[in-house]
Amino acid sequence: MPRDLSKSNAHFQRAVKKLPLGVASNFRYWGEDRTIYVKHGRGARVTDLDDNVYVDYRLGYGPAILGYADPRVDAAAIEGMKVGGVFALSTERELTVAERISKMVPAAELVRFSNSGTEAVMAGLRLARAYTGKDDYVILEGSYHGLFDAAMWFTPMDQWSQVGDPEIKPYSEGVPVSTRSFAHFVQANDANQLEEVFKRNANRLACMLIEPIMGNCLGIAAEPEYLKVARELCDKYGVVLLIDEVKTGFRVARGGVQELYGVHADLCTFAKAVGNGYPISVLAGRERIMRKLGRGVAHGGTYTAHAVSMAAAEKTLEILDETDALKTIAEYGTRLRAGMRAVLNARGIAHSFVGHPSMSGLYFAAEPPRNYRDWKSSDYSFYDAMARVLHDEKILCEPDSREPWFICEAHDESCLKDTLAAFEIAVDTTLQSGSVSVDKVSA
Ligand SMILES: Cc1ncc(COP(=O)(O)O)c(C=O)c1O
Known part of the structure; x- marks a missing residue:
């Protein structure tokens, strides 16, 4: 049955009179005739106001x-x-x-809770600044660390001409220009550039903020050598290595991306998977740094460590730590990739998968991207067009190619079957529309 959104669309017309864009987060507005209002979610499926039932790969951006x-x-x-x-x-x-988190993530010697990823990263940056007595930080092009001023400088790659360096702009109006000078942008996987930035700004750098698998940028992964160099440079120059595991934490491995790479952060942040969707985030790290909380560094909040979220986190982490849930998730992700690859290969469409099977980026070029600039030369317009058809076919992925596909333990055989059937339709419909070009593997 074709997707009917008449109830969602009618609700949008009412909602927009009271809620800016008719929603509670700008990212949830998909246009006045495509914005989805959820009735409920169960397992890996979401039902909207019109009783369309979707297989969901957004999972609320991961939780x-x-x-x-x-x-x-x-x-x-x-x-x-x-x-x-x-x-x-x-x-x-x-x-x-806290004890469970420390057991799973060795660098998490001490732990503080808050409600959102933004709050945790913001607190981590403040703590790093206090600990080092410096203000500046290194940040990667393409990374996303939440909606607070320091993290809201970015390189709008879609506007980049592919000549010279991309512009650095605020992500929103209202971000004071005075906050710009603290951020030093680097490209992922360019160790020489990183060393240069450290050398040049040694007496100003408090922190290197990094998401080694970029959960908002296709899942572009740091090469192990790059992360090793980052760790060494932080040690050499007395800079706090803040690994933002808001998306990767308790997902890509029990001990997150730090376990995958065998690298320990000075500070690390978690949210999303911690409470299976109940609002909780975590700032954790080395005792010598974390002890500054309450001894000069402010941290708190009325709702931190809410009893409901704590109980949810206790159970979620127990399951992730003591069962094969993460193995099940990665296996599904691997099978989903294989199924998609077969569809794309059969049509000669060049592509690659990026990141971890539990949060895969689908990239339309044969070689996976090493950094955000590479994305610009991929055929992301094919992805964008295909995503719309997938939504019509009741598969929920982010409309933007830069957001990975998230897998949960509840994705099962029926989800896989429905997804691959819809994927085939979406690819063919997009090809037939002729409005986008894709790189072919071979002529
Ligand atoms: C890596 C990373 N850090 C921080 C955040 C901000 O988290 P929140 O949306 O919970 O404030 C996000 C959100 O997607 C994220 O992916």
């Missing part, structure tokens, strides 16, 4: 690692609800969750 409404986590959350709310006091469970 639902076990699937929506996971009964094990929800039962724990209900127990958390019985605790009674927030008290501006601590509960015992914070320690249990």
